[in-house]
Amino acid sequence: MAFTLPALPYAFDALEPYIDTLTMQIHHGKHHQAYVTNLNNAIAGTPNENKSLEELVKAAGSLSPAIRNNGGGHWNHSFFWEILGPSAGGIPTGELADAINATFGSFDDFKTKFAAAGVGRFGSGWAWLVKKDGKLEISSTPNQDNPLMDVADIKGTPVFGVDVWEHAYYLKYQNKRPDYLAAIWNVVDWKKVAEHFAAK
Numbered sequence: 001m002a003f004t005l006p007a008l009p010y011a012f013d014a015l016e017p018y019i020d021t022l023t024m025q026i027h028h029g030k031h032h033q034a035y036v037t038n039l040n041n042a043i044a045g046t047p048n049e050n051k052s053l054e055e056l057v058k059a060a061g062s063l064s065p066a067i068r069n070n071g072g073g074h075w076n077h078s079f080f081w082e083i084l085g086p087s088a089g090g091i092p093t094g095e096l097a098d099a100i101n102a103t104f105g106s107f108d109d110f111k112t113k114f115a116a117a118g119v120g121r122f123g124s125g126w127a128w129l130v131k132k133d134g135k136l137e138i139s140s141t142p143n144q145d146n147p148l149m150d151v152a153d154i155k156g157t158p159v160f161g162v163d164v165w166e167h168a169y170y171l172k173y174q175n176k177r178p179d180y181l182a183a184i185w186n187v188v189d190w191k192k193v194a195e196h197f198a199a200k
């Protein structure tokens with residue numbers, strides 16, 4: 001079954017001024033669409049056609065680079081759109097907040113460590129908050145890898161993640177990845193993130 005591009009769950013200009021409209025249009029309509037198209041081309045006519053996206057991603061290490069990169073790209077971006085939103089930001093609450101405070105000291109300490117993971121990722125990739133054996137960890141992955149993959153250094157359930165490819169921020173922030181990573185907290189939907197943390 002062919003994969004399809006999920007609709008963005010809000011308007012392209014909904015994350016202004018933190019993430020600009022043109023970036024969202026190109027990021028969703030061109031970049032994410034290309035991962036979907038290239039993934040479909042890579043699995044067409046093969047037994048992988050019948051697998052779910054999560055099955056493909058989890059087995060990425062034994063599949064072709066085209067499936068690893070584009071399957072990861074499709075999974076990562078589908079996840080990313082859902083954990084952002086308008087009228088978002090603020091601070092996490094409930095058990096997620098307790099876990100962040102217990103693990104990293106405070107929400108501010110978490111933000112600092114998470115941003116360092118994103119800034120420290122050389123080239124293109126993602127920064128992640130991962131739930132592993134019930135505990136939170138920060139990690140980063142290259143390219144379109146993610147913590148679900150068998151090839152990930154830190155494997156677990158993605159709770160939160162930020163795309164640090166230049167295409168995610170260059171139009172507005174140019175070379176200033178730290179500024180993008182500082183702004184993104186304004187559009188994080190912590191309710192959605194808490195749902196990922198609560199899922200087993």
Ligand code: MN3
Binds near residue numbers: 027031077163167168
């Ligand atoms: Mn991207």
